[in-house]
Amino acid sequence: MIDLRLLREDPDRVRASQRARGEDVALVDALLSADERRRSSGVRFDELRAEQKSLGKLIPKAAGDEKAELLKRASQLAADVKAADAERDAADSETQSLLLQLGNLVHPDVPVGGEEDFATLEEHGTIRDFDAEGFAPKDHLELGQLLGAIDVERGAKVSGSRFYFLTGVGALLELALVNAAIAQATAAGFTPMLTPALVRPQAMGGTGFLGQASQDVYHLDKDDLYLVGTSEVALAGYHMDEILDADRLPLRYAGFSPCFRREAGSHGKDTRGIFRVHQFDKVEMFSYVLPEDSQAEHQRLLDWEKQWLTSLELPFRVIDVASGDLGSSASRKFDCEAWIPTQGKYRELTSTSDCTEFQARRLSIRVREDKKVRPLATLNGTLCAVPRTIVAILENHQQADGSVRVPEVLRPYLGGREVLEPVSQ
CATH class of the missing domain: 1.10.287.40 (Serine-tRNA synthetase, tRNA binding domain)
Structure with missing residues (x-):
């Protein structure tokens, strides 16, 4: 607030x-x-x-x-x-x-408008010319089926639409991504955390997910608990009702958790494959800082996201999200969008938000400095949303025979494997 x-x-x-x-x-x-x-x-x-x-x-x-x-x-x-x-x-x-x-105060530099009114800040990497390479790219689902990595038919049979199985090298690829992301975060000074997937209303409401975002939240009525859509909720709630000493800041956590989203209002969008699903795993960065340090920390989180996507050898752009697409907690938000060849456009892979004091006031998280107590600032940044990252890797690193080249950063976590080979035709 x-x-x-x-x-x-x-x-x-x-x-x-x-x-x-x-x-x-x-x-x-x-x-x-x-x-x-x-x-x-x-x-x-x-x-x-x-x-x-x-x-x-x-x-x-x-x-x-x-x-x-x-x-x-x-x-x-x-x-x-x-x-x-x-x-x-x-x-x-x-x-x-x-x-x-009332939503958080929008930063004065944020572009005003709706979802399509963002400002492009940077572009990184080279978009492949598949025509010049002599073959038409396959989409991630076709590649996933060739590799024996993705099974959406049985996911739907077991759980319904927008659910899936990652099998064989698909499961190994997820584990490699998670381990590589946690390794990068740990090297940057983040404390790795395995967080609860179920939280109380105070934590969910305090982070701002029971307002305009409530339609996407799963609620267990019998227990009055919520399934999180991001470990941001648990990481923000970790210090609620606490006073932290200023010399402990910044505090940085890298949380890994399953995430659950209803995807309400997405009927007809991204129905093929695993880009938009109800359950997925994610590595999330979360920072507690002094309010006057939040903008600099926001840039640091963005830099770590750019480092991650660059290490995966993905072409991507950075956008300054428009005011009408911020969500209630964010004062400013940067998205990193990777190029998806078969869609011919950039799609969001990571996002980082400066929530200033908004969440801290709602959760009663304060900092003690020179005998004075005041609210601190919180920030969050996705490092790796697994299914979307798999989509981008499969499509951008595919080869003409349906195999997929493994980015070097992931090879140590895949037993040194350089290529994922098709297992069926």
């Missing part, structure tokens, strides 16, 4: 952020009104309680008509205090409810 003091001092900035997100600007004025009622009712309650305490000291000393009058006033005050308390609680509840609906 944002700082209420900032809202009071600069409401136009918050309105501009809401407008850039394409969200309801009227929410800002409703929140200002509720906050004013909360503060004024709090003052009223404090005044009545002070009078009540003063009166309580006078009554024992009074007698006769004076005491009767004081007792009458005390009775009225008790009713007024109770009413003021209820009014204060109602106004506070409304303020908090409205505050939780």
Whole structure:
């Protein structure tokens, strides 16, 4: 959530952020009104309680008509205090409810608009010319079937659409990717973490996934637990309700977990293969830093993502995600999109978001510095979303006979194997 003091001092900035997100600007004025009622009712309650305490000291000393009058006033005050308390609680509840609906403040450099209004920042690698090489590229599913690596038919039989099996070299390729990604993260100073896939509402809501993203979340009603769509949720919740010493920062974690997404609203999109699925594994970077260091940390996370994709020898671009596509927690987001030959376009493989103090305020994570306590900043960055990375590797490194060249960075994790060979025709 944002700082209420900032809202009071600069409401136009918050309105501009809401407008850039394409969200309801009227929410800002409703929140200002509720906050004013909360503060004024709090003052009223404090005044009545002070009078009540003063009166309580006078009554024992009074007698006769004076005491009767004081007792009458005390009775009225008790009713007024109770009413003021209820009014204060109602106004506070409304303020908090409205505050939780407000997205993070959009960074001023973010391009304004919807999904297609991003700005391209960089392009890396060379897109292969398959025509010049004399063969038409196969898509990842055809390659996966030739290699005995992907089985979506039995995935659908067992679990339904958008589920799959990784088999043989497909399973080995996932394990190689995860181990290589964790090795890079560990070398960069991240603490590797295996995180829970089920979390409580406080963790899911605190990271901002129960607002506009709630339609994509799986919920276990009986247990009131949520299946995470990213280990970001568990990594953010790891320090909730804690005060961290400034000399411990930055704290960097690399979490590995299964991820679950309903993919609501994606009907008809990416129905072939394993690019958009309901369950997948992912290595996620997560950082806790001082607020003034968040932009520099954001760039570092992006650099680690670029290092990873470069090591996989993939052509990719970096985009500055537009304001209407940020998600509620992010102030700014960079995506790395790999070229997918059979689709003839770039598709998102990694993403990194600067959430500034937004999640920390919701989760009550603070930093102690020079005897002062204040919220810190959190950031996240995907290092390896496994199925999408497999898609990009198979399609970009395929050869005319249906085999796939293994990027050098993965070979030590595949027993030195340089090529994945077809097992069936």
